[in-house]
Amino acid sequence: MPYTFELGPIRPPSEAYSILIRVTRNCPWNKCAFCHTYKDQAFSRRPVSDVIADIDAIYTIARRILDTAEKSITIHTLQKAKGNDDTPLYYYEQVAFWLQYGMKSVFLQDANSLVLSPKDLCTILSHIKNRFPTVERITSYARALTISKKTREDLHAIRQAGLTRLHIGMESGSDTVLSLVNKGGTQAQLIDAGQKAVEAGFDVSYYYMPGLGGKEYMEENAIQSAIVINNVNPTFVRLRSTVPIPGTPLYEMMEHGTWTPLSEIEKVNEIRLFIEHLQGITSILTSDHMMNLLEDVEGIFPHDKDRMLAIIDDFLAMSKEDQEKFIIGRRVGIYRYLNDYYPNFKIDQLYYSIKQQYGNVDKAVLEILKNFI
Ligand code: SF4
Structure with a gap:
């Protein structure tokens, strides 16, 4: 019998060392205008018995690897651990990677595990904890509206059963923008959900999408989103700069002229406005995604607020040509941080050829970013 387990398409970057349990x-x-991840895919709850079988398969593979490994885990270890069973080696590789990082974290897929009944979710969480006592963190995506509808008792029970961190897509705190992109919730619900999750003891990650309101609602997107964060004080605020993806309603809105994307420089301005309006919080702000231009804008509030604003101001004080050269270098992988910027012949050549081909840098950047998604 093969020991396989089902895997969904995505996880947050911060869950790179987690084992994924779907x-x-x-x-x-599945209706957000900017999202393409599950497009045309029907939603379903997996039977609890199937999820338990997956956890047991991971456990069996982990046991076999640990029983076989001597000093380190190599491909030879995995082949030997697998022996004659029909499991594709891929599953052994997934578990081996997790083993090498200490089997400390688990991510529950897909987009909103909290839609499960508290009883089913707690059964799954308890089984993970029983099978893998080394696990310190179990994490999931969760929709604010779903959390908002849960009772405080249910959230406490889920937290006590072992779910520790929730990734919540706020995206925007503006009712206008939320409605524009069909997010299906309001600022009041975002605040209520966040406060309930924090009160139940979860580490909460709130995602904010600079640029989601387009040029039309840039200020509102920044300021209203900051209001949500100030009221929730989540553990993490994660920036996800907006990039319109072909095939999404947001992309169509852009084509029809009803939503105008921000340039890279405008998104930096929006992030500045957002950070400027954050107050009274102790959250960690991260830029842990390639879509963000200034990866160095990271820190802990309130201590690092001025430093983060200073990095943004350094960028905004550069000449337009230097800004655009940095943008190109960052997008093609030559620069990572603003401090990495230096005059570079290769970038100069690219800059002039992009100007010639696209007319402006932002058009070229949109093309490059589409390929990252
Ligand atoms: S809730 Fe999340 S996964 Fe679902 S459509 Fe919206 S952004 Fe995409």
């Missing part, structure tokens, strides 16, 4: 398939909402 408890639902796809997204029960």
